[in-house]
């Protein structure tokens with residue numbers, strides 16, 4: 485009897501049944517509530533993957549912004565993203581209704597690495613505690629005070645020296661700049677900087693760099709999508725993401741070794757750096773449970789990553805723009821010579837007297853737009869946004885490009901033009917400038933980053949003129965990774 489039944493159901497029937505079942509399951513899973521933001525036609529299982537151009541995501545979705553306006557959705561694997569455009573809506577999300585959009589989504593690559601700890605990817609109470617503690621500690625170690633400024637100035641001198649060693653030969657400044665920038669965060673967290681030739685440190689920087697690059701490959705191969713869709717399975721397959729996991733484990737070990745060293749000679753009464761302060765917080769044990777060693781590792785790595793890659797990428801853009809716009813470079817140098825001269829190092833105080841240089845740095849940040857879709861957010865509860873229903877757990881991408889390149893706000897949005905930030909010769913602060921994002925979860929390191937950008941940039945231009953080697957054309961094309969970075973380039977640093 486069974487045998488007969490089995491024979492009568494053909495294999496094709498089973499297959500068709502199975503496919504229909506999957507399609508229905510997929511449809512049910514992805515069904516959206518009423519009044520969800522509109523989205524273009526999507527394929528079963530993969531969603532809008534076919535519409536995504538991973539090497540240039542700006543271009544692909546252009547037509548949807550035109551069609552749907554300031555809020556629309558796209559499906560990637562089993563995750564749907566809501567894109568938010570324009571100042572009004574972005575302020576609504578990040579500021580006015582900020583509390584409802586405060587969480588970070590679970591990104592599987594991240595989850596594997598951090599399981600929602602640290603600063604960047606944690607949520608709720610744990611995040612609040614870590615963020616408050618870190619801001620206080622950064623302030624105690626001199627954010628906005630003199631001591632940190634001195635540390636940055638010292639590092640500026642080291643960077644100038646090591647670039648001087650190139651003796652005017654063409655070189656790629658990438659690693660030197662990352663070294664210098666990373667040293668600031670290292671001195672805050674570990675209590676020491678590293679020599680530019682230190683092997684351990686070079687290894688760590690290289691690892692960080694590789695990880696950033698790998699993220700880019702993972703995304704461009706749209707493997708990201710399969711990790712998003714089948715996170716549980718993909719973990720066991722080889723591929724770039726495996727290397728990412730391995731790199732993270734190595735980076736974690738690097739940090740753990742430093743924490744162990746701190747524990748050996750730790751005195752509860754004095755705090756030399758971020759790790760010491762955190763160990764104090766763990767020892768207090770207020771029964772809260774948010775402060776423990778694993779979380780410390782995650783926080784330190786977050787500071788290192790968020791603090792190094794972003795700032796050094798921006799400085800690389802700044803140098804590149806100076807090479808490509810020599811007349812702007814000359815005007816910055818003229819301002820440096822008038823306000824600071826050659827005899828002393830630039831100081832943060834000088835910034836108020838240097839509107840042109842300040843405008844150039846702002847324009848570099850606007851135009852290079854290194855985090856075009858901000859860092860993703862997720863709704864903490866069901867929310868209504870501009871008449872649309874956004875259920876709890878929806879991932880939102882706020883399109884900073886739509887603000888920093890808004891045709892109705894900027895005089896020449898697509899041109900590198902420091903005049904955007906100048907009015908009657910004075911620096912002009914503009915609401916549409918938001919590379920650090922806005923609201924309560926905006927960049928935690930903004931003050932630090934702006935200090936570094938000003939001091940490194942002016943110190944470099946005080947001592948060098950940057951030029952392209954003959955017969956090379958440097959490109960302003962960005963490559964997508966965790967941040968939009970310039971293509972590797974080689975330049976001359978001609979001593980002044």
Ligand code: HEM
Pocket residue numbers: 603604605615669786787790791792794795798854855858859860919920921922925926927928929930932933
């Ligand atoms: C030019 C340099 C930098 C840029 C453009 C930048 C930009 C950003 C952006 C867009 C976010 C996401 C904010 C949001 O979700 O609304 C962010 C978050 C963050 N940044 Fe920065 N950043 C820079 C430098 C730094 C530095 C130097 C540090 C180190 C202290 C840092 C630490 C962080 C941390 C810890 C977060 C996560 C904050 C949270 O989730 O609460 N950043 N940054």
Ligand SMILES: *[C@@H]1O[C@H](CO)[C@@H](O)[C@H](O)[C@H]1NC(C)=O
Pocket residue numbers: 542543545546547549567568569883885886887889
């Ligand atoms: C982001 O904004 C830019 C500039 O307005 C636009 O060209 C692009 O299509 C937008 N992308 C998305 C995904 O909304």
